Amino acid sequence: MTDAAAITVAGAKKRYRxxxxxxxxxxxxxxxxxxxxxxxxxxLDGVSFEIPHGQAVGIVGRNGAGKSTLxxxxxxxxxxxxxxxxxxxxxxxxxxVGAGFxxxxxxxxxxxxxxAIYGISRRDLASRIDDIIAFAELERFADNPVKTYSxxxxxxxxxxxxxxxxxxxxLVDEVLAVGDQSFQARCIDRMLEFRDAGKTLVLVTHDxxxxxxxxxxxxxxxxGLVREDALPHHVIRxxxxxxxxxxxxQAASRATRARGTEVAAHTPVERVHPxxxxxxxxxxxxxxxREVFHTGEPMRVRISYEAREPQLDPIxxxxxxxxxxxxxxxxxxxxxxxxxxxxxSGEGWFEWEIDSLTLTPGTYYFTPRILERTGTHxxxxxxxxxxxxxxxxxxxxxxxAVILPGTWSASG
Numbered sequence: 001m002t003d004a005a006a007i008t009v010a011g012a013k014k015r016y017r018x019x020x021x022x023x024x025x026x027x028x029x030x031x032x033x034x035x036x037x038x039x040x041x042x043x044l045d046g047v048s049f050e051i052p053h054g055q056a057v058g059i060v061g062r063n064g065a066g067k068s069t070l071x072x073x074x075x076x077x078x079x080x081x082x083x084x085x086x087x088x089x090x091x092x093x094x095x096x097v098g099a100g101f102x103x104x105x106x107x108x109x110x111x112x113x114x115x116a117i118y119g120i121s122r123r124d125l126a127s128r129i130d131d132i133i134a135f136a137e138l139e140r141f142a143d144n145p146v147k148t149y150s151x152x153x154x155x156x157x158x159x160x161x162x163x164x165x166x167x168x169x170x171l172v173d174e175v176l177a178v179g180d181q182s183f184q185a186r187c188i189d190r191m192l193e194f195r196d197a198g199k200t201l202v203l204v205t206h207d208x209x210x211x212x213x214x215x216x217x218x219x220x221x222x223x224g225l226v227r228e229d230a231l232p233h234h235v236i237r238x239x240x241x242x243x244x245x246x247x248x249x250q251a252a253s254r255a256t257r258a259r260g261t262e263v264a265a266h267t268p269v270e271r272v273h274p275x276x277x278x279x280x281x282x283x284x285x286x287x288x289x290r291e292v293f294h295t296g297e298p299m300r301v302r303i304s305y306e307a308r309e310p311q312l313d314p315i316x317x318x319x320x321x322x323x324x325x326x327x328x329x330x331x332x333x334x335x336x337x338x339x340x341x342x343x344x345s346g347e348g349w350f351e352w353e354i355d356s357l358t359l360t361p362g363t364y365y366f367t368p369r370i371l372e373r374t375g376t377h378x379x380x381x382x383x384x385x386x387x388x389x390x391x392x393x394x395x396x397x398x399x400x401a402v403i404l405p406g407t408w409s410a411s412g
Contacts, residue, residue, distance in 0.1 A: 004088075005050040006169055006200040007074065011083035014044040014069050043069040045224035046083070051217075053088070053168075054198040058211030058232060060239055061221040067204045070221060071095060071171050074202065089168025089200075092118065094158055103147035107138050107157055110146055118165045128164050135186070136160040156183055163190050169200045188214070208236045209398040244292065244391045274309040275343070275370050276380040282388055294393025295403060299357050301331075303368045304349040305380075311343045313373040316350040321384065323363045328401040334375060358403040359390045 018039045044066045051057050059067050072078045073085055075093035100117060101110045111132055115125040133142050136156035146154065162170065170191070191214070195201055205211060211218050211232050218235035220228040222242075228235045283289050285298040293299055303316055317332035331352050333339065366388075369381035397403045 004052070006053040006055070006088050007051040007202070008086045009050065009070075009074075009083070010048050010085075012044055012047045012070075012073060012080045012085055013042065013082040014066075014073065014078065015081055016041045016043055042224045044073070044080070047221070047224070047226055048083075049219060049226060049229055051200060051202070053200055054195075055217060056195045056201040056203070056215045058215035058218045059202060059204040059221060060206070060208065060211060060218055060235065061227075062243070065221045066224045067221050068095070068173060071173055071202070071204050074169075075171055087169055090118065090166070091169045091171065092162045092165055092167030093171040094162040095171065095173045101146050101154070101158075104145050106145060107133065107136070107142045107149075110157070111161055114161045115165060118167075120165055125165075132157075132160045132164045135164070135190075152183065159187055159190075163194060167199070169202070170194055171202050171204075173204045174206065207398075208240070208392075212236055240392050244294065274311050274345075274379070275305050275307045275314060277303065277368060277370065277382055277385075278306050278347070279304045280366060280368055280386045282386070291387075292389045292391065293357055294391050295358065295361065295396075296356050296394030299354055301352045301366070302349050303351075303370075304347065305370060306347050307343050307345050309345050311372075313339050313341055314343055314379065315371040315373060315375050316368070317371070318352075318366050318368040320359070321365045321367070322401060323365070326401065328359065328364070356395075356405070357390065357393075358395065358405065360400055360403060361390050361392050361398055363387055363389050 018041050047066075047070065059070065061067050069078075071093070072095065073080055074087065075091060075095060077093075077095070100114060102113060105113060108129060111129060112122060112125060115122070133139055136153075136159075138153060138157060141149070141153065146157070149157070162172075172191070188210075191201060191203075195214075201215075203211065203215060215232050218228075218230070218232040219226060220235050220239050228238050281289050281302045281304075282291065282293070283300045283302070284293070285300075301318070303318065305316075315332065315334045317330065317334070319327055320329040321327055333350065364387060365384040366386045367381065367383050368385060370379045371377060372379060392398065395403045
């Protein structure tokens with residue numbers, strides 16, 4: 001490694017104690033003193049890399065992999081137990097909403113407090129106050145104690161300070177996710193300016209699309225170690241493949257445990273009506289029942305029912321929602337023009353088949369229902385009954401809710 005790097009991490013290790021026994025009385029605390037029963041957890045276990053000046057690097061990995069610990073080491077909030085970390089230049093870090101703010105101080109007072117932490121004199125900082133307040137859109141609230149601020153106001157102030165103290169290295173954690181879309185867009189624009197000015201940027205995020213489009217390099221941290229360090233699309237492809245493999249194995253294990261068990265009890269919307277839902281399943285093109293699918297692959301959704309007596313032309317439909325409750329798609333036998341005309345008593349099913357799954361990666365919940373033939377009354381409905389997870393496959397778009405089919409062309 002060379003001294004010319006903006007950031008040098010050499011064999012960094014950080015361990016934490018996880019106590020298995022907590023003293024509950026003053027007597028036991030005095031008798032045992034500071035001794036306790038604990039295990040050591042290696043948040044980082046010998047991480048090494050260097051980042052040259054002017055490079056934008058994305059840090060990716062699962063929750064608990066060591067990403068935030070690494071960022072805190074780079075920000076000098078904590079020290080490594082072993083190894084060496086050196087940074088050439090002034091560091092500005094945005095790790096938590098409101099981190100380092102005094103709740104009783106106003107925005108302006110907290111700007112001066114943060115400037116002192118960054119080693120900037122009050123005279124130098126005074127000329128930047130108006131720009132910091134304006135970027136954070138806090139002109140009306142600049143003289144209010146920050147304890148009265150919302151999380152969005154905290155985020156705007158924190159980011160505005162971090163990018164206006166003229167740092168050589170900017171460290172950014174997932175904290176940007178708390179802002180609204182307008183704020184996030186302005187943050188991205190400012191970080192692009194920061195990157196184009198030859199500054200060094202380290203971004204920790206779960207937004208793989210942002211890493212691939214914004215960063216020149218990606219580092220995958222896994223269980224306290226550097227798993228991959230390469231161009232973003234190489235790292236992201238390997239990381240997504242690993243996440244998919246683990247999730248599929250877990251889903252298969254759950255399915256194995258569930259075999260032979262009864263379907264969870266469900267009370268129909270209207271017990272006196274002749275049809276009620278019994279189960280719902282999701283299968284791939286080879287007929288395997290799964291909980292994890294990939295973009296671009298075929299999928300079949302089967303809704304099973306039991307009819308206590310014959311019924312004329314019932315309607316089957318379902319809604320698909322994201323984890324936040326946003327309705328992203330629906331399917332209906334009536335809308336598609338499909339009709340059974342009549343349903344005999346006993347068990348039966350409806351199946352919906354798609355050639356290519358165009359939902360963006362995420363978790364989706366399905367709400368099936370069966371209605372009488374006019375569609376004005378539901379025989380049975382089960383809200384968010386089943387869910388599936390969608391990962392990146394042959395279709396690589398990640399933003400939004402659905403992936404639009406089509407092809408690009410250009411001239412010029």
